[in-house]
Amino acid sequence: MEDNHMEEHDQKLETEVAPALIAVHPNQKFISVSIGSDLRLFNLQDGSGVTLLDENGGHKDSIRSIRYSKSGQLFASAGDDKLVKIWDTNSWRCIYSVVSEKRVTSLAISCDEMFVCFADKFGVVYVVDVRDYNNENRALVNTKGVPLLSHYCSIITRLEFSPDGKYIVTADRDFKIRVTLFPKEPLSGAHEIQSFCLGHTEFVSCLAFISSQDYPQGLLASGSGDSTVRLWDYASGSLLDTCDVGAKAGLLHSNQKQDEILPSVTDLCATSNGSRIAVAIQSLPGIMLLKCNLSSNTLSVIKVVSITAETFIPTSIGASSSVPLLWMVMGASSLQSNNFALLARVRVVSGFSDNSSVTVEPEISVLDDKEIPRGEPLLQILQGKLSIGEEAFSTAAEAVKTSMRNLLIKKQYSAERREFRKRGRNDKKNQTPA
Amino acid sequence: MLEHESISNPTHSKTTGLPRKRFYRARAHSNPLSDSHFPVPIFPSQFDYSLHYPQFFPLPDRSDGSKKIEFADIGCGFGGLLISLSTLFPNTLMIGMELRDKVTEYVKERILALRASNPGQYENVSVVRTNSMKYIPNYFEKGQLTKMFFLFPDPHFKEKNHRRRVISPHLLDEYAYVLRVGGIIYTITDVEELGVWMKSCLDGHPLFEAISQEVLEADPVVKLLSTATEEGQKVARNGGQTFQAVYRRIASSFSH
Numbered sequence: 001m002e003d004n005h006m007e008e009h010d011q012k013l014e015t016e017v018a019p020a021l022i023a024v025h026p027n028q029k030f031i032s033v034s035i036g037s038d039l040r041l042f043n044l045q046d047g048s049g050v051t052l053l054d055e056n057g058g059h060k061d062s063i064r065s066i067r068y069s070k071s072g073q074l075f076a077s078a079g080d081d082k083l084v085k086i087w088d089t090n091s092w093r094c095i096y097s098v099v100s101e102k103r104v105t106s107l108a109i110s111c112d113e114m115f116v117c118f119a120d121k122f123g124v125v126y127v128v129d130v131r132d133y134n135n136e137n138r139a140l141v142n143t144k145g146v147p148l149l150s151h152y153c154s155i156i157t158r159l160e161f162s163p164d165g166k167y168i169v170t171a172d173r174d175f176k177i178r179v180t181l182f183p184k185e186p187l188s189g190a191h192e193i194q195s196f197c198l199g200h201t202e203f204v205s206c207l208a209f210i211s212s213q214d215y216p217q218g219l220l221a222s223g224s225g226d227s228t229v230r231l232w233d234y235a236s237g238s239l240l241d242t243c244d245v246g247a248k249a250g251l252l253h254s255n256q257k258q259d260e261i262l263p264s265v266t267d268l269c270a271t272s273n274g275s276r277i278a279v280a281i282q283s284l285p286g287i288m289l290l291k292c293n294l295s296s297n298t299l300s301v302i303k304v305v306s307i308t309a310e311t312f313i314p315t316s317i318g319a320s321s322s323v324p325l326l327w328m329v330m331g332a333s334s335l336q337s338n339n340f341a342l343l344a345r346v347r348v349v350s351g352f353s354d355n356s357s358v359t360v361e362p363e364i365s366v367l368d369d370k371e372i373p374r375g376e377p378l379l380q381i382l383q384g385k386l387s388i389g390e391e392a393f394s395t396a397a398e399a400v401k402t403s404m405r406n407l408l409i410k411k412q413y414s415a416e417r418r419e420f421r422k423r424g425r426n427d428k429k430n431q432t433p434a
Numbered sequence: 435m436l437e438h439e440s441i442s443n444p445t446h447s448k449t450t451g452l453p454r455k456r457f458y459r460a461r462a463h464s465n466p467l468s469d470s471h472f473p474v475p476i477f478p479s480q481f482d483y484s485l486h487y488p489q490f491f492p493l494p495d496r497s498d499g500s501k502k503i504e505f506a507d508i509g510c511g512f513g514g515l516l517i518s519l520s521t522l523f524p525n526t527l528m529i530g531m532e533l534r535d536k537v538t539e540y541v542k543e544r545i546l547a548l549r550a551s552n553p554g555q556y557e558n559v560s561v562v563r564t565n566s567m568k569y570i571p572n573y574f575e576k577g578q579l580t581k582m583f584f585l586f587p588d589p590h591f592k593e594k595n596h597r598r599r600v601i602s603p604h605l606l607d608e609y610a611y612v613l614r615v616g617g618i619i620y621t622i623t624d625v626e627e628l629g630v631w632m633k634s635c636l637d638g639h640p641l642f643e644a645i646s647q648e649v650l651e652a653d654p655v656v657k658l659l660s661t662a663t664e665e666g667q668k669v670a671r672n673g674g675q676t677f678q679a680v681y682r683r684i685a686s687s688f689s690h
């Protein structure tokens with residue numbers, strides 16, 4: 001009891017700050033940004049903000065995951081309010097509201113768009129059948145998920161489906177990546193583990209599939225608190241290559257002590273033909289661009305795309321499959337000084353594309369605000385404000401860093417706290433009659 | 435890991451050289467959900483066999499694809515089953531996994547003492563302190579094990595604590611991953627409710643099937659389930675009933 005009570009309490013404090021997230025519609029019709037419980041949407045086709053229709057009144061606490069489905073027909077959002085909301089992107093009506101018993105950490109939509117999977121903070125992944133979403137005029141469905149698989153008592157940081165839809169991949173804070181066959185009838189569970197991709201030495205924070213026409217099955221890339229990006233043959237679990245992105249970006253001090261916390265990789269985004277991967281790293285103002293060679297199974301650094309005028313360290317990145325733009329957001333919810341609450345900064349990098357035919361690198365540059373598609377109206381909606389003060393950046397960067405570290409890096413209990421926990425147990429023991 | 439200690443160890447019996455249990459008393463239960471700090475191999479090939487089975491592995495290098503651990507006793511307690519299995523299968527490598535550090539220490543000492551007094555024997559058994567509910571894939575590769583044992587596991591009666599049970603539908607997915615097709619999972623308990631639970635988890639799992647009574651009777655290992663471990667002996671002394679469930683890992687019908 002005592003133990004449990006403390007566990008819950010710890011978790012509540014540590015998870016308060018949530019990073020701002022960005023998701024891009026596969027054809028770049030819409031851009032979504034979440035910050036705190038706020039879900040912001042911009043329609044790039046007609047150049048206006050989108051009003052969400054939700055009978056239940058939207059999210060009540062920090063959003064932890066937002067995703068578009070492969071075709072862009074569905075959008076899903078979930079987080080600390082223990083709700084998973086599934087939206088129809090034609091009407092932007094919430095069509096399913098799924099109640100989870102625990103906070104939701106991540107979600108993914110199956111490639112055939114028939115199932116939505118989400119992970120709770122005890123490491124259980126649930127599946128929701130959304131096959132009937134096309135029924136016209138049907139009312140909002142309030143439903144629950146069915147358990148699919150579980151990482152025993154770990155926090156699942158990311159869920160991803162393989163490009164062919166055959167596997168569901170789950171990453172956790174215990175350094176593991178699990179590859180599980182996603183059955184035709186997932187409602188009775190996913191019991192067959194294909195592989196574990198083991199090699200990271202800290203929590204795994206993000207996943208991205210790298211595939212192309214020549215390699216439709218593709219490879220898996222993962223980012224971690226160990227400051228590396230790794231490349232995997234996910235069907236066998238073999239580690240193919242490791243790129244020390246933190247060191248290569250010059251973020252590690254040469255005298256870095258072993259137990260010092262490394263700048264963790266926060267997000268990954270691959271181009272549609274898989275030859276380029278953008279990497280967001282804590283403390284890196286900008287992104288690192290990697291080249292992935294699918295025939296030699298290697299990763300190499302192309303360059304760091306720096307952002308100089310302001311301290312912009314992306315908390316989340318995304319791209320469509322058709323437009324060569326990388327969208328980035330920086331922000332955090334529930335900052336101590338709530339003047340800055342719910343401010344997000346959006347930046348865009350151009351030239352984010354494959355170049356299998358050309359020999360020269362496409363021109364990569366960070367766009368000025370006015371060069372961003374739909375410029376000011378878009379920023380007004382997604383950022384919450386047109387211009388954002390420099391203090392907000394550093395506060396957000398620090399807050400996200402601390403919360404991620406606390407949540408995902410194993411706690412080394414302070415001596416005092418350990419004593420307290422022990423006392424709690426002894427008290428209990430003393431109460432039980434001998 | 436298993437380093438030789440001096441023979442005149444005060445925690446060991448003078449007559450038998452075996453470690454005495456009273457020096458290794460531990461809390462009755464450990465909470466498998468809380469994070470502890472013991473080293474865990476990042477992946478199975480990082481687990482150093484030369485520390486555990488020095489006679490089989492004089493050098494840490496295992497790149498030649500040599501022998502691997504095939505039996506795992508999960509929650510091995512004081513290690514009675516491993517000791518019995520060791521001489522029954524002298525060429526099979528086996529390991530006990532135990533969460534409580536004092537108990538693990540005891541088993542280590544017990545094995546070392548047996549090795550010292552029976553040269554050439556007990557070289558195929560070892561023990562590791564770990565949380566089996568979290569780290570099985572860090573120790574074993576896909577299809578590596580041929581037998582897994584779950585003898586008298588903690589019952590965790592309360593409904594809300596069922597997720598702490600070592601046999602559960604989700605954990606069976608991991609056990610199915612490390613067991614090769616044809617491998618066997620042995621479970622036994624003196625708690626009827628838990629026996630029913632373990633059986634129903636196994637019955638409901640698509641990668642396990644019950645083993646027929648005739649086959650069970652011919653399996654020499656089955657007899658050890660109720661007799662070889664400290665917990666089993668305690669139950670037997672008190673004339674308690676036991677409930678066992680022994681299942682085989684089968685191939686998937688969901689083939690690609």
Ligand SMILES: C[S@@+](CC[C@H](N)C(=O)[O-])C[C@H]1O[C@@H](n2cnc3c(N)ncnc32)[C@H](O)[C@@H]1O
Pocket residue numbers: 464466508509510511512513531532533534537564565566567568584585586587588600663664665666
């Ligand atoms: C009741 S005892 C049975 C011991 C032994 N199998 C026997 O039959 O005598 C259960 C053992 O499982 C251990 N245990 C419980 N949860 C565990 C876990 N997650 N990983 C490893 N060992 C665990 C406990 O520490 C305890 O020693």
